[in-house]
Amino acid sequence: MRKSTFSRTELSRAFGIDVATLGTGSAGTGFSFGKVAPGVTSEPHRHDEIEAFVVLSGAGKVRTDLGEISIKAGDVVLFDPFEAHVLHNDGDEDLNFVDVFWRDGKAALDAAAQVAAPGRPIFVFSAPPTPNGDLHLGHLSGPYLGADVYTRFLRMNGAEAYHLTGSDDYQSYVVTRADADQSTPAKVARHYAHEVRTTLGLLDCEIHSFLHTMGDAAYGEFQVACFRSLLRSTAVDVSESPALFDAVTGDYLYEPDVSGLCPDCGASAGGNICEDCGAPNLCHDLGAVRSRHSAEAPLVGFVRRPELDLERCYVNIDRHLRASGAPVRILDLFARLRQRADLSVPLTHPSNWGLPAEGLRGQVIWAWPEMAFGFLYNIQALGRMLGRDWMRRCPATTGRLSISSVSTIPSTTLYSTPLFMPRCSPTGRRGSGIT
Template identity: 50%
Template sequence: MNVSVFSTEELHQAFGIEMSSVEKMGAGAGWGRVAPGVTSDPHQHDEIEMFVVVAGTGWVAFDGRRVRVEPGTVCQFEPFETHVIENDGDVDLVFFDLYWRDPARAAESAAAGGTRRRFHERPVFVFSTPPTPNGDLHLGHLSGPYLGADAYVRFQRMRGTQAWHLTGSDDFQSYVVDRARREERDPARTAEHYSAEIAATLRLMDIEVDQYTVTNQDPDYREGLRGYFSKLVGSGAVTVQETAALVDAETDAYLYEVDVAGGCPGCGGATSGNICEECGEPNTCADLADPRSGRSDAPPEQRRLPRFVLPLHEFGGEVADHHRLGRVPARLRALAERVFARGRLDIPVTHPSDWGVPPAESGAAGQVIWVWPEMSYGFLHGIEALGGRLGRTWQAAAPEQDWKFVHFFGYDNSFYHAVLYPALYRLAHPRWNPDIDYHVNEFYLLEGGKFSTSRRHAIWGKQILRPETVDAVRYHLALTRPEERRTNFELAAYTETVQRVLVDGWQGWLNDLGARVAGQYGGTAPDAGVWTPEHTAFLNRLGIRLAALADSYGQDGFSLNRAAAELDGIVADTRRFAEAEARTAQLAGWKDEARTAVALELAAAQLLARAAVPVMPRFAARLAEALGKADLASWPAQVELVTPGTRIDLEQQSYFAALPSDWPPAGGVQA
């Protein structure tokens, strides 16, 4: 017999609490102690783990749930299930810990979503960064957050998840003021115009948005934002301080964001005010090297101005804990480490301006809440507005622990989303531990250069999107979008994708399959007959493609690059299979095997229709109709044969269209 008695002398720091090890238990074992007021670090691992509480009371949080624990409570966690133990009592919370490896359970858990085993049971709010209404959306914009969020939500709904896509127009950006100044109209009219244009482009792209918040027009937005900001001030962390700022020496205009440029204090490269697009690190404008004003040719002057300021450097631990809870790509974690390595970073969260929402508090007259901290409230406001239409009681002022956030944004917005917002949420809602997954994209280039309105170097959504082109555009952008590195849109490559992959490849195979079904089986799906080893091997390959697609669309491994490649892989595998089977298709002695081969090709076509829904919804719907209305509402659990006798109408279908001969339009690819 092996006996272990709890001993404080054997405890050491681990996971933010105190732990010990017990040997010779047949599994990993130890004692844990959580002091009053202490919470363990969020963490997950490949072992199954069991807590047996023997003293004290508190909470165990896992995957959006909080469970009360007391002596006699036993909690078991599956592999990769994020968990936290918290002591809110007055005495030590003591538990016995057992953990062991089960490779099969670990593999099953990873395939099911790993750290998010309850993902499909929770409300999932998927946000694409609210676009700035200072212009319409070009392919660079569309390829990133908007296509990503749309495909993500479509797949999650097929899996039975309650998922919604939320975005809107970020009306109070300084970039709207700059555009209004150049167009000689007021910011409100400018924002209203471009917000409507953006919404129209999203519709052309078949991007479905469940909540589109127009911040300057929503009647409840301003007061809700003021209330949120008051909570930040009420925390005692956000205070009015006189800190260094830049002003234009000739016009006396306050300089930030679009109105100032210089050297990044982080990487040393060229940057605009407040954020560096290259390294992602923030600046306060006053710390720019060799700053240049956008309002005159005079060198900017540095002055000390009173503004509401957040001492962000005090929240490194909280942000690190947050990054252990959800899906946070390594590049975002590395960015946070660089930011907090600076030692001190006081971030002004109000700026002098007459465009925006002034805080309710005094002390910074003539200032408005900075639009980037504002956005953290905007996400909560969007949930409340969506809930009002759905009959849900969601409240921006009282976020719920069960909410799951998924953010899609470009890397240049990473600091705000993954560093600043977790700190703000901790101040505004101390008892809420937001569970957020982050999906970030890099820059999408156009013919080797950045998309640029001023240089007439852009392809706008409205120039290329038509009912007959939208699926091809969505597919090519999915295939080439900049997920982990910068990628490049080339018109010649897009044209080749449409012709070689989609028209000659996919459509050519489907038309040929339809002709063979019509000629050999009277236009209806044949039943499978005799199976050969090649048939079972092909069915297995389709199953592998299905699993890879589920992983590529899923919450942990999301990648539209891989999903697009897997969709084309279904067609490539099937064409090779069909070419091999054609050698015996017309031989009288192999008719039973031949109809099995055709039945498997139809199964591949049906799989293509169902698996293409997140990326190419129109194509998927038309192909499903041609296959006898295949089910597109749910994700397939396995590859299925088309019901024998189903009417098949593939032979004459045209799914994709090349760009018209007069494209690009006269004057180039600029709106």
Template identity: 30%
Template sequence: MSTTIVVAATPTPNGDLHIGHLAGPYLAGDVYARYLRATGASVIYTTCTDDSQSYVVSTARRSGTTPRELCAASTAAIGRSLSAMGISMAGLPPIGDVYRRTVLEFVTTLYEAGRFRKRTVRLPVATRSGTYLFDGLVTGTCPVCLASSSGGACEACGHPNNYDELLDPRSTLDPDDPVSYRDTEILVLPMEEYRERLTAYYAAQAGRWRPHAMQLIGELLAGPLPEVPVTIPAGWGVPAPFPETPGQMLYPWIEAMPAVMYGTWWSAGDTAVPVDEHWRAEHHADVVYFHGYDNVYHWGLMDLVFLLAHGDRYVTPSANVCNEFYNLTGEKFSTSRGHLIRAADLLAEVPRDLVRFHLAHTAPEQARTDFTREGLRDTGYRRLSAPWNALAEAMSSVLHGLSGTLPVSPAGRRRAAAMLARFRGCYELPGYSMNRAAETVLTQLDRLRGLAGDPTVVPGDLVLETRTLLAGAAPILIDVAEAAGGDGVDLSLAAEPPVSVPVFRLPRLPEEASHETADHRDPSVPDLLPLPLSAGAGVRRRSVRDER
């Protein structure tokens, strides 16, 4: 059996996570991985911190710390937040000698195969400090859509802006330091040389990507493809080993592919095999990426070219699941303005299953969506936990005095099969949608409450269909699923509905605290329902980015 490698966009360790980040690729990838495991598939769900990013340098400067100290503190915070949200990864792999060796072997192989070209490019420089400005070290105006943009790529339109393409550039380290330009020799990977293979790849992907992301790919293919920097004059990152570019670093974005290969190897736990073993083409792994629209260029095009540059050595992704931006009460999450809610703060106040369900229900899959205090309360308590617990009580009444295994009618089996098909349609690619899965949970929950109140209901039918609801909700509602699994309830999504089913009791979901309880809460605990905004340093991601 081949393995599915699920890759969530690699986080930059320049701060902790907020729910805008988690509502993007991390929860979506987790739900997909949990669904696959419930069908019996072999899954490795992984990511890897992106320590070399320039945003580490700019955030460290603003915070009065060093990039190394910031990476260490932020990686620990990110790991805690992923764990608290129940993201089913083995953890965040350490960025040490094995990581750096993996990156260097990946790029050195391409160098020795003659894939890189030496180019003289015009780079912006902070005149007084002499610092070369790229990616998070520079801000200006996107030359394509004219929105405010960092260097490298525009989060608004998704188009790249390398070298001197950004309009009105300013240093983020010192906005008063005037910007000049300097001709500099670097190594690049010419994307244009891979156009034929890229065109064939995207033709095969037709209908498998969400439309907005594929529209951007079409826009990029319509013009000359950019030359990707391989080396860059910088003071932070992995030193480039090439004699043509002494003193330069590897361009941070080109670490992504060897980084996730390393993350896959580390997460799999078998250190006896080569680091890139799981990605070798002969193993036929199914690779699925989860990332944000602002990284379609990186994960959807640039990283693909680096795989193709290795010839037929590696598999290429079978799907890119791309999310849009998540808003907070009508505006983008913003660390600089304190317009955010930290995952840790929210989870300290609101039960995890309810948070996961609301984020799944409102995740920005194909358009921007909005997180609100009222929405979380309405979805989590009124629409989910209250009717869920009412169903649990009704089941207890119907099953009073019954035990063992109950027969299921043909009609009950047909309804359970229809439920399974509906959930599978939500979780399978290319139509994967947490939104529809969460809405299906609510729809079936309402139906089963009515079924439980029907005096003619066949008890075995109610048990089977409720178990099917629980199995379909389990990739999202992980705590209630764990409670049921601990009681021996079969939550597999692989088998067809049986002719008989063991009796079980539906675990309850947390209910909303009474006003009296809320009035006597510990005042030191943040009041997140209603949810005030909590301020502090955030994290620049390869998916849902903050406004800085």
């Protein structure tokens, strides 16, 4: 016997309503309590489990793919796998219910077979590996094999799906490897991009478009145009802000040049990102911070850079997270970021390696926003190869595009597919060769 107790005053938000988890049964059955306030509508969602709502009190309506029905205390509503549903309280008191859900593999497969293939292409991205080393077993068993299997599954079920990736040539970690090899970043990037592509081929991992960013003449022009558009965003300011410098050499420190303790979770972290929790950092806010260039404690100075104010983006971020079916870990990450007031993330860094940031002498576009725009460019490049008119500025020519990403950094792992919205998704670390 097991007993669960919950408090109606300690509910958490899920799918736009208040929910409390009541535990999981021995046969894989899950239970939760839900409360929908008057006038509130839950967010539409679908999943692979069978689910039942047992209405305890109140009244309202349930909408599904098949229509709308009224519900009241004593009613039990059963949902098949992948059946989209929305719960609305149109009464004057709280609508309280118990949610029971369980998995039935055969029922889910039968339901999935009835789902029509989307009338738009689906692009599955695996994290572009940093070409500073060949792929190791963790990379292969994570994002690349996962994306390959997922893409093949979609195509076998009639969807027009493509697996896209490439080499993240302008990552700062390429410079670190070049220094160690007494080589140049360009030579290192070319060499390991070829190694990575060969290894994926040996794995029989089907890549429909592998983008060599350094080897595509139009890629730089595309990035400049995207960066120019980004600077016009109301969420971006160009201003002087704190930055970290080596006390002996005076070098600007970011990413592999600096390490310390994550300001969010306290774990050991590199510059600008924590591999443990996925939270960004600003380098100067790391605890027990250390420079790669000398033993002296780094110094805080100021640099004029464009920065993205996350506070101005949370409305759009929330909308995206709801639509993408992001895993709980990602939702938790953004909840924690909201608690860090005035968090603005630099979009450029002073460096000799990278795509030049227009109007900012000696600075390059940070590899992370570059990667985001690179996804769009890769779709456009694949379209050219296939004779399709997929253009970044003209989404209406193909209808709404579905993009799924399989990454290995906790802060960017998303699975977004028109077929279903999973309750959770696997996460891992970002592949970056040898760092």
